[in-house]
Amino acid sequence: MGAADAEIPVLEADGVSKRFPGVLALDEVSFALRPGEVHALVGENGAGKSTLIKVFTGAHRPDGGRVLVEGRPVAFGSPLEARRAGISAVHQEVGLVPDMSVARNLLLGREPRTRLGLIDLPRLHAEAERTLAELGVRADVRAPLRTLGVGTRQMVALARAVSVRARVVIMDEPTSSLEPREVETLFGVVRELRDRGISTVYVSHRLDELYQLCDRVTVLRDGRVAHTGPLAELDRLRLISLMLGRDVAEVRAGGVTRFSGEHAAAAEQPVLEARGLTRRHVLNGVSVSVRPGEVVGLGGLLGAGRSETAKAIVGALPLDEGEVTVAGTTLRRRRPVGAAIRAGVSLLPEDRKAEGIVPGLSVRENIALAALPRLARAGLVSEARIDALVETFMRRLRIKASSPHQRVDELSGGNQQKVLLARWLAMNPRILLLDEPTRGIDVGAKAEVQALVDELARDGLGVLLISSDLEELVEGSDRVVVLRDGTVAGQLGGGEVTEDRIMAVIAGDGAGDPSGEERHG
Amino acid sequence: MTDPTAITTDGATGRPAPSAGPSSPSADAGAAARRERLGHLLQHHGASLVLLGLAVFGTVAFDAFATGANLRAIVVSSSFLAIVALGMTFVIISGGIDLSVGSLFVLGGVLAAYGSRAGLLAALALPLAVCGAIGLLQGVLIGRLGMAPFIVTLAGLLGVRGLMLAVSDEGATTYLVEDRAFASLGQDGPFGVTWPVWITVALAAAGVVLLQRTGFGQNVYAVGGNEEAASLMGVPVVRTKILVYLLSGLLAGLAGALNAARLSSGVTILGIGLELDAIAAVVIGGTLLTGGVGGVTGTMAGVLLLGVIQNLINQVGNLTSAVQQVVSGAFLVLVVVAQRVLSRTQRLT
Structure with a gap:
């Protein structure tokens, strides 16, 4: 040299x-x-x-x-x-x-x-x-x-x-x-x-x-x-x-997101409690709890274990250790996704194309997919009941499609996301896990999805929100749990939920309180 | 079968028996390694072990089994399938499949009988040239154009069968082998064993060397094991694929020619469905249909195993040959289930 x-x-x-x-x-x-x-x-x-x-x-x-x-x-x-x-x-x-x-x-x-x-x-x-x-x-x-x-x-x-x-x-x-x-x-x-x-x-x-x-x-x-x-x-x-892409010195006062701030997260019992989720190389004792009407943000860098936590909660990621309790009932973790769905937990996955929508099917079929067993009587599904359900959600979520029979892959990204959301809402979930719900959709649709999340929380749904968009995380969440390398690096609540604090916790400056989880246990 | 094997494995590696201590991590690792070795052994030599077992059983149960004449009959009738299965081994290790070999076998026989009218050389050259060319064409379609081997060789199966029917006037014309030297190639041989058996042994030995000790053999394993990685490591993926189908075509044609020499005629009906027997023999021999794993010796054991099963059923006497197919089929299922279980124990990571 x-x-x-x-x-x-x-x-x-x-x-x-x-x-x-x-x-x-x-x-x-x-x-x-x-x-x-x-x-x-x-x-x-x-x-x-x-x-x-x-x-x-x-x-x-x-x-x-x-x-x-x-x-x-x-x-x-x-x-x-x-x-x-x-x-x-x-x-x-x-x-x-x-x-x-x-x-x-x-x-x-x-x-x-x-x-x-x-x-x-x-x-x-x-x-x-x-x-x-x-x-x-x-x-x-x-x-x-x-x-x-x-x-x-x-x-x-x-x-x-x-x-x-x-x-x-x-x-x-x-x-x-x-x-x-x-x-x-x-x-x-x-x-x-x-x-x-x-x-x-x-x-x-x-x-x-x-x-x-x-x-x-x-x-x-x-x-x-x-x-x-x-x-x-x-x-x-x-x-x-x-x-x-956030300046450390920059403190944002008012956001441009459509989140309306605090929710009436009463001192109720958590509807979802995940304790000590562990999987080799991926998660190391992650604990998260969500109360009814509360939006809990899950922050951290890519690869910190955010999506994996959500997948572990619904049972899509096999665990070495840990348990998930929904409204007081412990899900057996060996059971696949079905148990979580029946218990009222729905996951809106990060990768819409690979894990969510079924591109060849219509809007109607995509919405009704997961709800079919619930709508069925003796194995037969009434077309009229599906129509009613699809109609309700298309109106409520303002899904823009030419008809319920339009192929879902012809819709915009934002509308596809809403179709997925409708699918899970049709299950009457108690908890909604949203993994990057606004990624890759345009600004208008983004605001609508954000407003919808707010609305759902006000209706008493527990929401776990995963987002790489710090602004979305800060303004959408009542509490933020920050993950780092598969462990909970800190938890921020109330006035602590700021972009600066989240970044500080990610950096490992000890600004968060890793033991904060215990207060809710 | 499991127990003696486990002991052999331990003895072979000279590993001390697991210590009496509680299941420490190292003991667990030792157990995993033993399971791994056992799985490896069964994968590669399972067919040989079962073959041995059946042979012992046959010797004890039937007086006529372990006679020179009977054993000769088994190896002679197995030799043609063995040659075809040898080529199939290369194809399957490379991650492909060749359904055309049964048709090529029949075509090779007809062409050899036809060519024998012009002497020994033509009797061998004609089937090799035509079947080799067809194999090459299939290889080009699969390797260069990236078409699915199943489809290309299925088309080959149908097309070659049609070609054979055209050559033989829809089976109406049966060419008889007219060259004495060629007929003798199929019917005579040293030590009372006919030439096709010796040729099979020589080809199998060459196949082992080709697969284990040449760059081409490494390429076949690499392409079947991980095509993307192989291409990144500079393996000529296309050429390797073309060559395995060429080889398979050549060997199927040769086996057909030798069979014609044995029967003194180019029979148009024997050998239909031979491709399935060949695939069965290869899989029973421990070669994975997914590619990347396998070997020639396993295939040879698989061929002999099928031959011995058929022979034992003949020994019983009052069973039809249909039973033989049922037994072979059941055996194939067993092997595939065993491979599935083994691959699970082996691929823990």
Whole structure:
């Protein structure tokens, strides 16, 4: 590594733009990776991280701007071309062949041969062992890859990247399912790579890890670079405010959301109580309670366990430990979603397309879907009763569709969201879990959905609101539970519910009261 | 069967028996590792173990089973299926399926008998060329155009059957093998075992080497195990897929030709449905239909197992051959259930 080398970025994006139908995923993003540095790439959902990574690894072609490798412009036609140029992405799931042995994975395509041109197994194993040992990794190279832990598998992927002379390693959330001990080993390997002059792009939501490992950071927000510079100069609060797009100093008095503020959350018993929800690598003892007529916000960064908490409550995420009580009745957690629905818990999922609407069906069918068993008598469903139900909700939620028989995928995002909401409201729920209810819908529809949430809470529904939009969270919630790395980092109530306080809790400044949960237990 | 195997596994690795202490994490890990090894063993050698068991049973139960003539009959009649199943093994490990091999087998036989009028060379070259070309075409459609193997080779099954009927005037013309040297290839051989058996053994050995010790073999496993990863690691995915279907076509044609030599004629009705027997043998041999896992030795054990089952049922005497199919079918179900259970114990993570 000469001093002159350090000036030329090993990998660079120069004003890269990428447009998808309806979204500008990357808007003239410039990013420079110096030789031998570990560069953190952070941002919330939809900030453009994955798109940028895919541009670097050849999975997407940029619509504008240039990608340069060691100062020379490149145009990758395929992931393989990017690999050949020395850019390796290390994913958790893809990248290796699980049923082949560690050694064969490591040396696939470059196996040592005997004089007859056949693969030399003893040398194959010896070479694989040596390659792993150089990185301080111990594993049985003869064993099928899938018998290894996730962490070791990633080390093998890293070792392969290094042995094919990668100059850049891109790691996307490498630690999300690792044990602490494995994380340490992984960090050791990344530092080892750095010492060899290999650069790493490190994507993670775990701030602790970023500060331990990374030299510089680039923050993406809404497809633009919000900040780039040395990580050490940036304190946590500042980093979070950059990610969330909220100025620390900026105190907002009046919001533009349609939430009307406090609800009459009486000192009633909680209608929903989740206690100690635990699932390895995902949730670690999360407790949340919601009283009738109360909107409880669930805050935190992407990957902190917000959606997972909601899924765990309805039983869609298997738990290792923990229990969920609805109106005093404990749900057996082994039971799938049905038990939660019957108990009156409904989840409006984050990903409408994948987990919610059934695109080919009509508005009417989508609304009636979950309520069918309830409307049925002796297994038969009265068409008239469905019509009445659909009619009621289309009017009440002001769903704009040409008729109940219009296909739901022809509606706007906001109206699709309302259809989903109608589906769950048709179940007469006592608790509504809303996961990012206003993401991806236009401003007008957003305000309507927000007003609706308010209205529902006033009608006595308990609402758990998950939102990455801090403003929405602050103005919509009576209380906010902040999650960090799968645990409750703090709980804010009443006047404490401000954007600043939430960010402070996310940053781990101890502003929240982690034991606050006990008061409601 | 479970108990002796477990002991063997322990003995083979020289691992001490789990200590008497309470179930500490390491003991749990040890148990998991043992389960893993047991699963691995059953997956890869289950067919061989059952084959051994059945052979012992046959020897004890039937005087006529363990005679030289009977054993020869089993291996001779199994050899043609074995050659077809060898090609099928490569296809299935690569994550595909080849339904056309039964039709190619029959076509290969007819073409070999037809070609035998021009001598031994033509009798072998004609079926290999035609069946290889058809395999290659299927491979190109699957590999390069990304069409579903099931559909392409189903079309192959139907199309090749039609081609065979056209060549044989809708089955009215049966070509007899006229070349003495070619007929002898199917009927004679050293040590009283006919050439097709020796050819099968040689091909199977070559298949093991090809699969385990060459770049092509690694590519087949990689493509079947994780196609996306394989392509990222620089494996020529398209070429690998084309080659496995070419190989499968060639082997099916060769097996058909050898069968014609044995029967001295290009029979148009034998071999219909052979593709299903071949798939059954491959799956019974421990190769996963999902691809990425399997091997040649398992397939050979699977073929022999089907042959032994048929033979044992013949030994009973008063049972029809229909019973043999029921037993084979039941066995296949058992194997698939076992694989399902095993893959669950193996894929804990």
